[in-house]
Amino acid sequence: MASVWRYILAGLGLAALLAGILAAVYLTLPQSAVGPDTSRSKKTQNGLFVASFEPERGVVRQGDLQSWVLTLKTAAGAPVEGAAIAVSGGMPQHDHGLPTSPQATDYLGDGRYRIDGIKFTMSGWWQLHFSISAAAGSDSVAFNIVL
DSSP states (O other): OHHHHHHHHHHHHHHHHHHHHHHHHHHTSOHHHHSOOOOSEEEOTTSSEEEEEEETTSOOOBSSOEEEEEEEEETTSOBOOSOEEEEEEEETTTTEEOSSOOEEEEEEETTEEEEEEEOBOSSSEEEEEEEEEETTEEEEEEEEEEO
């Protein structure tokens, strides 16, 4: 009977050790492996521009049609003027696009562009993709928004 208890205790010890190893691996994963990168400022895919993206009124709202501001700077920090911007996106986990067709509608100066027609109809992970063409060249950037 004593040998049965030794096997049970050894099994419990191994299970605890395995649980500890799995917890250590999970806790040391990079943040991007745990969830989408929700930073509001980043370099574009080819590094031509630095893009920042924020709601015009400072608050992300679900269900409302809203405007956001995309700010574009060159890699050297100069404002990007006269850019042509195309907007697309959707919900990657639901495999559907945006419910609206956002567009760059106004140049606000200092590299800032108003993007009108953004609407998030439900909570979850949304992505907005921007294709940018300017004097420095063409590039793209994607922003993740989690509601």
